[in-house]
Amino acid sequence: MIVWLIVICEVGFWVLLAAGLATRYLLKLPRLGMALLLCEPLLEVLLLVVTAIDLKNGAAPDWKHGLAALYIGYTVGHGHRTVTWLDGHAAHRLAGGPPPPKAPPYGMARARHEGRIWLGTLIGGAVATVLLLAAMWYVGDDGDTSSLKSWMYGAWRAVGIHGLIALSYTLWPKKAPEPEQQDQPSALPARDPQDVADLPVGRPGQDEEKV
Template identity: 45%
Template sequence: MVLTAIVVCEVAFWVALLGGLAVRYLAGRPRLGMALVFLAPVVDLLLLCFVAIDLLGGGTASWHHGLAALYIGISIAYGHRMIAWADAKFATRFRGAQPRQKPVGTAYTIACWKDVARTLLAVAIAGGIVGGLVLVVGAPERTEELLGLFPLLGLVLGIDVLWAVSYTLWPKKPAPGRAVG
């Protein structure tokens, strides 16, 4: 049931985002469009409530509950960036705006380290949600499965740090014919 809620929330997030951008750019209603876009974070709050209600109602934690915490952490930490990316794509496609330049060299390395900070935030949020659920439920026999998320969170953060280190040591080169800067 929690897995279904995660899928529904993911779909609702993208429906709110893409629907809002369509209303903003295609229907020419920028305020209404942005109001719809800002519904996307509400989806995360609903998922968190659903997970808490499930566990407080006597449910036993599974990896789905941990996945929900990770989803919420990533959505909060990376949500603004995802929305800005989608907005830029819509602006390019429907308003003729210039496409964003992909960073290379030092700019890409800096972007990688900013992602490490975002991933650290996502991991901290997910860990906080899991820890909070364990404390609030107060039944270790029903929540012990959630503790298995912590090594996964460390692995996710470790991979992102390795990614950033690799581009610090070997910066991304520009495509042939493209000037740096």
């Protein structure tokens, strides 16, 4: 049941997002569209409540409950950024708004951008950890919580790997390509050999010897 609920929440996330953006920009009802977008966190609350009820009814904590915790954590850490990114594209394509800013491609600006994305992953890992610890505390010492612990370790492995990737942009920043160097014109124009042969012999300004 938990797995199906996660699938329903994921599908519902994109359905509500599409409906909210269409209502906001195609139907010109910004308040109703915003209300639909604000309903998305209710999906995570529903998933959290059902997971807690499942544990309370005696279900053994397993990978399904860990997956639910990670899904909620990811939504908390990256959901707002995803919605903002898609809202900018919808405003540009459907309402004639300015194109959304692109991620900086080079230098420390790109490193800061990657760091902000990693911060979302860090928040997601922290939220998932809190939920998993709460589930482990709820089960107590009588139940097997090894699956929840493995999900918690997996969450922090993902945070660490993403952090190393983000750190690489700081240690080895991507450099902008150098502009192509154009051929510099020569200082003096090339002389025609025939013109050189017609030049008078001797130093300039020197009078010819008189006989």
